[in-house]
Amino acid sequence: MTSQLRIGQGYDVHAFTAGDHVTLGGEKIPHSHGILAHSDGDVLLHAICDALLGAAGLGDIGMHFPDTDPRWKGADSRAFVRHVRDLLKVSDYVVVNVDTTVICEAPRLGKYREAMRSNIAADLGINITRVNIKATTSEKMGFIGRAEGLACQAIALIEHISG
Template structure:
């Protein structure tokens, strides 16, 4: 029997003062930043939760609590690396990742190729196994009013090579 595991993650952050947002490990210049304990990278936070969920592990809020000083301003790529280390210890590896970014602004299209490249490296996957796409809410709700941005992630995990 194949031991494939699927996980879904979601994250949202409100805008606040600043001059950029971090999304999928890419710094995007913008007239605002996000309110967050770490760097507020919604793409990576959703991805971490999807990976952890597929592995049956605690979510990022439990592993990296927002009231823990050591995670204040944390680089989400470092958090992703810690998640990947946990997966390796459990003999699990991602085989596909799909992320949907939801925001009216900033526009993400020009950054998607770089995001895919960053994620491909961080996940140890060929680029064709990492997808990133962006959409809007057609101006509906808080995201439509440009109060913040969000991301959904879906991943597929399998036992690492040599494991059944």
């Protein structure tokens, strides 16, 4: 049996709009704004999807879930993660780990971090110890610092297994 490790990176950003929560890692987090997006706007899950798709050479989230397709209007991004997991499985890839950084001035994510990690681990079919979520601010600089939106960066390591 041989194995091949591959790495991918992902990035997503969304603007704030009227609303009372943001969805991150599949968790609804109370906030003074909502997210302007075609789906639920979960930047954390979108960045993970792009990192995984990139690592496997399977394109990007826009190719698989275009915002021009009404099927994805308001969609739960956890379904995107499960679909990407299934695409990887068909191609004989397994997820080794994902590491992420959410960039926002607010909301504070600390008390939601473990639930987000649990959701991601469950959807990817991996141990929670293989999912890391960090959070930082932009020190009040740029559109994030002005509380106009939020972003996320993700990196993923996958392994191709062939017998």
